[in-house]
Amino acid sequence: xxKKLCLLLAIMLLIALPLSACGGGDVDEPEEGEEPAxxxxxxxxxVLRIGIIQEADSTSPLIATMTAADRMFNLMYDDLIEYDDxxxxxxxxxEDWTVSDDGLVWTFNLKEGIKWFDGEDFNADDVVWTYNTxxxxxxxxxxxxxxxxxTVKVDEYTVEVHTEAPKADMEAIRVNILPEHIYGEKSxxxxxxxxxxxxxxxxxxxxxxxxxxxxxxxxxxxxxxxGAPQIDEIVYVLFANTDTLFQALQNGEVxxxxxxxxxxxxxxxxxxxxxxxxxxxxxFTELGFNCWEAPESKGNPLMxxxxxxxxxxxxxxxxxxxxxxxxxxxxxxSSLIPPAVGDYHFEVDDDYxxxxxxxxxxxxxxxxxxxxxxxxxxxxxxxxxxxxxAVITSYGEAYVKAAGIIQKNLQDIxxxxxxxxxxxxxxxxxxxxQDFDTDMYLWGWGAELDPSxxxxxxxxxxxxxxxxxxxxxxxxxxxxxxxxNQVDREERIxxxxxxxxxxxxxxxxxxxxxxxxxxxxxxxxxxxxTRVPEGSGSAVTxxxxxxxxxxxxx
Amino acid sequence: xxxxxxxxxLFHSLITLFIxxxxxxxxxxIMPGDPFAMIAKAANLSAEYKEELSALYxxxxxxxxxxxxxxRQLINLDFGMSFKYRKPVMDILxxxxxxxxxxxxxxxxxxxxLGTLLGTISAAFRGKKIDVASLGLALFIYSIPAFWLxxxxxxxxxxxxxxxxxxxxxVAGMDHASTWIYIKDVARHLILPVITLGLAITGxxxxxxxxxxxxxxxxxxxxTARAKGYxxxxxxxxxxLPNAMxxxxxxxxxxxxxxxxxxIQTETVFSWPGIGRLVYEALxxxxxxxxxxxxxxISITVIVANFIADIxxxxxxxxxxxx
Numbered sequence: 017x018x019k020k021l022c023l024l025l026a027i028m029l030l031i032a033l034p035l036s037a038c039g040g041g042d043v044d045e046p047e048e049g050e051e052p053a054x055x056x057x058x059x060x061x062x063v064l065r066i067g068i069i070q071e072a073d074s075t076s077p078l079i080a081t082m083t084a085a086d087r088m089f090n091l092m093y094d095d096l097i098e099y100d101d102x103x104x105x106x107x108x109x110x111e112d113w114t115v116s117d118d119g120l121v122w123t124f125n126l127k128e129g130i131k132w133f134d135g136e137d138f139n140a141d142d143v144v145w146t147y148n149t150x151x152x153x154x155x156x157x158x159x160x161x162x163x164x165x166x167t168v169k170v171d172e173y174t175v176e177v178h179t180e181a182p183k184a185d186m187e188a189i190r191v192n193i194l195p196e197h198i199y200g201e202k203s204x205x206x207x208x209x210x211x212x213x214x215x216x217x218x219x220x221x222x223x224x225x226x227x228x229x230x231x232x233x234x235x236x237x238x239x240x241x242x243g244a245p246q247i248d249e250i251v252y253v254l255f256a257n258t259d260t261l262f263q264a265l266q267n268g269e270v271x272x273x274x275x276x277x278x279x280x281x282x283x284x285x286x287x288x289x290x291x292x293x294x295x296x297x298x299x300f301t302e303l304g305f306n307c308w309e310a311p312e313s314k315g316n317p318l319m320x321x322x323x324x325x326x327x328x329x330x331x332x333x334x335x336x337x338x339x340x341x342x343x344x345x346x347x348x349x350s351s352l353i354p355p356a357v358g359d360y361h362f363e364v365d366d367d368y369x370x371x372x373x374x375x376x377x378x379x380x381x382x383x384x385x386x387x388x389x390x391x392x393x394x395x396x397x398x399x400x401x402x403x404x405x406a407v408i409t410s411y412g413e414a415y416v417k418a419a420g421i422i423q424k425n426l427q428d429i430x431x432x433x434x435x436x437x438x439x440x441x442x443x444x445x446x447x448x449x450q451d452f453d454t455d456m457y458l459w460g461w462g463a464e465l466d467p468s469x470x471x472x473x474x475x476x477x478x479x480x481x482x483x484x485x486x487x488x489x490x491x492x493x494x495x496x497x498x499x500x501n502q503v504d505r506e507e508r509i510x511x512x513x514x515x516x517x518x519x520x521x522x523x524x525x526x527x528x529x530x531x532x533x534x535x536x537x538x539x540x541x542x543x544x545x546t547r548v549p550e551g552s553g554s555a556v557t558x559x560x561x562x563x564x565x566x567x568x569x570x
Numbered sequence: 571x572x573x574x575x576x577x578x579x580l581f582h583s584l585i586t587l588f589i590x591x592x593x594x595x596x597x598x599x600i601m602p603g604d605p606f607a608m609i610a611k612a613a614n615l616s617a618e619y620k621e622e623l624s625a626l627y628x629x630x631x632x633x634x635x636x637x638x639x640x641x642r643q644l645i646n647l648d649f650g651m652s653f654k655y656r657k658p659v660m661d662i663l664x665x666x667x668x669x670x671x672x673x674x675x676x677x678x679x680x681x682x683x684l685g686t687l688l689g690t691i692s693a694a695f696r697g698k699k700i701d702v703a704s705l706g707l708a709l710f711i712y713s714i715p716a717f718w719l720x721x722x723x724x725x726x727x728x729x730x731x732x733x734x735x736x737x738x739x740x741v742a743g744m745d746h747a748s749t750w751i752y753i754k755d756v757a758r759h760l761i762l763p764v765i766t767l768g769l770a771i772t773g774x775x776x777x778x779x780x781x782x783x784x785x786x787x788x789x790x791x792x793x794t795a796r797a798k799g800y801x802x803x804x805x806x807x808x809x810x811l812p813n814a815m816x817x818x819x820x821x822x823x824x825x826x827x828x829x830x831x832x833x834i835q836t837e838t839v840f841s842w843p844g845i846g847r848l849v850y851e852a853l854x855x856x857x858x859x860x861x862x863x864x865x866x867x868i869s870i871t872v873i874v875a876n877f878i879a880d881i882x883x884x885x886x887x888x889x890x891x892x893x
Contacts, residue, residue: 063743065742073654073656074656076656079656205622208656209651209656211657227665227740228843229665229669229843229847229848230738230739230742230841230843231738251743253742253743254738256837256838256839256841257838257841259721259839260721260724260736260737260840261737263724263729263736264736264737266729267728267736269735440854441854
């Protein structure tokens with residue numbers, strides 16, 4: 017027995033000693049480590065590496081809901097209509113299109129000679145199947161298709177899309193056309209779980225390998241119908257934290273970063289060979305109010321008074337929120353459609369903005385005064401302006417910092433706010449499952465180039481669904497129906513502006529800010545980075561394929 | 571050691587496993603939140619769609635039937651389907667488990683080796699300068715947060731002075747011409763995370779090893795050995811160390827289970843595709859099937875590690891018998 021013990025011990029020590037020695041010795045290794053990986057790659061294809069922090073949730077557009085997935089689909093798939101570099105609609109898979117005089121039938125002529133990755137021809141069947149499936153089922157893209165009744169095949173390369181009423185946002189539909197020969201036989205049930213490991217698309221890049229939690233690798237499609245890409249591969253490298261992501265950009269492990277954290281911007285700008293850009297944010301972050309009028313609402317009924325909500329909106333120092341919560345990388349918010357969207361954004365006049373005196377005046381006029389002198393205003397029946405404020409802590413520090421400023425701003429005008437911190441799931445539960453058991457909350461949305469999606473969130477139809485404030489306004493609903501049928505752009509812009517004005521007057525949201533997305537990319541290794549829209553937009557995460565088609569090694 | 575001891579321990583482990591499996595089933599069925607909202611990734615669904623999803627995930631059946639089905643699936647290593655990815659949980663967990671195991675295992679060996687060595691030196695030279703130095707070092711390592719150590723290592727050896735990889739398990743998107751090249755690639759990527767995670771637990775091992783060895787060194791049989799004229803080195807290594815290893819085995823077993831799910835700091839710093847990060851992401855997305863699968867795997871690891879520890883115990887200490 018004793019011998020055995022000694023043997024065991026000896027083995028343990030034997031394993032342990034050299035290992036602990038080499039543990040210490042690893043320190044010398046970097047010198048050795050310098051050559052192998054890079055050296056071997058000299059003969060290898062041109063690879064563009066993009067660092068990301070969020071991974072897609074599925075390779076099927078009928079399942080995925082994350083922005084990260086949209087970026088992947090942008091490489092692999094095409095839509096009927098795409099945006100050019102100035103956000104004008106141009107043909108994607110469609111050669112051209114016409115609309116009937118009554119505005120109810122859209123005829124699309126498809127491009128001929130396009131092949132799927134597996135060699136099959138692309139034709140009208142694919143479009144018909146995709147459109148009809150999305151229209152009739154419940155898929156992430158279905159809301160975009162509202163108003164479409166059916167899509168029919170006219171001939172191999174012509175389809176007709178029929179609508180109930182004129183559809184103003186037909187050209188803004190972004191639904192990836194899927195291969196009917198692969199998806200076609202699946203039942204709707206199966207489509208909710210079916211995904212391909214190597215999806216068959218028509219796009220500029222083909223996904224060849226997705227190592228979950230690590231990277232996604234795309235190979236260029238040499239037969240891409242808009243011209244072959246000038247690089248061989250794109251690899252999305254997944255990072256679990258923004259610090260090492262930045263360091264990887266610095267030491268060349270990645271060539272571009274889709275979203276730099278604000279604290280790294282100055283450091284990144286100081287680096288040679290790296291371009292840092294701040295495209296206008298296609299997003300907004302709002303302070304939302306519980307506007308649910310139904311009797312089961314657990315919100316504070318005082319919040320149903322638009323005057324209080326407007327007073328709160330007026331009392332917020334949004335510039336300070338941008339400066340502190342976003343380190344200044346953003347623009348104070350006003351109307352629902354962000355300025356980056358262009359003409360649809362409603363410009364507020366100079367009167368709008370931070371003005372605590374005005375906020376207090378509004379409250380005084382509406383009869384909310386502090387009668388018992390405890391610093392908190394009451395209504396005529398003595399109900400205090402005392403609100404619960406749900407704040408999500410799991411989405412970074414911006415929400416937490418903003419919440420602190422909001423609390424202080426409101427205290428200054430005699431409104432008390434109690435902050436309840438929670439994670440994102442818990443907040444959704446409060447709103448959707450526990451009868452809206454809070455009075456205020458913070459939330460954010462990404463914006464699309466077409467205003468319909470964002471505007472629809474505030475309609476009465478969406479209460480309990482996509483709406484997060486459960487606000488309802490008849491005039492707004494009517495205008496929403498009107499704009500969706502206004503094919504004349506100028507008229508539609510007018511209506512959309514009116515809708516944003518109603519939201520400003522009723523303040524179901526107080527839009528806090530539009531946050532900048534900071535992108536960084538290496539200009540010493542690659543050229544051809546293209547900003548969309550020209551001059552001011554994004555170069556790494558854009559709505560079209562300009563950068564990935566233009567980019568080439570330097 | 572005998573067969574009865576082994577079989578009893580095995581039996582106990584199996585019972586524990588069964589209890590864990592059962593708790594795991596019920597835990598995720600009483601968790602708050604509407605699973606359908608999570609599956610559909612949207613609130614307020616139409617009734618038909620809810621029904622469809624309910625059938626898809628088998629939630630439309632009564633509890634006992636779901637339970638039996640769940641057990642039967644487990645036997646086939648089927649952990650259900652992820653809400654977020656809509657893919658079998660096993661597909662997602664499998665790779666992650668390999669990544670975590672390789673990281674945890676090598677880091678453990680490093681820590682055991684270094685910890686035993688430092689602890690033994692400390693105890694053997696108790697009160698001397700070398701004891702103070704090695705104990706000081708151990709306490710220093712012990713108190714460094716793993717994520718901080720990781721970031722410092724990255725900025726030193728990936729950015730400033732070297733080019734050790736700082737992200738993931740392999741060079742992203744690289745074709746590995748042979749298994750050997752693949753192993754070399756993984757090994758290079760392992761260096762920094764292993765040092766980080768290994769050092770993080772080395773401190774604890776050193777302190778335990780030192781304390782345990784000091785205890786043993788005061789026992790009568792050591793005095794006897796010394797009286798017999800054995801060399802000091804032999805006394806420490808041959809006579810004292812085996813007995814002093816006993817508490818270490820327990821701590822290592824506990825630690826190993828913990829590392830499978832708890833290496834999240836290291837995994838996050840180095841973007842290591844392990845279980846810890848997956849659990850965190852699944853928790854954020856309320857992806858219950860993934861959480862359920864991960865919990866089960868972590869539990870199994872703890873149970874297996876403890877089972878091995880029990881066997882080692884019987885081996886290291888012949889006095890341990892089972893009646």
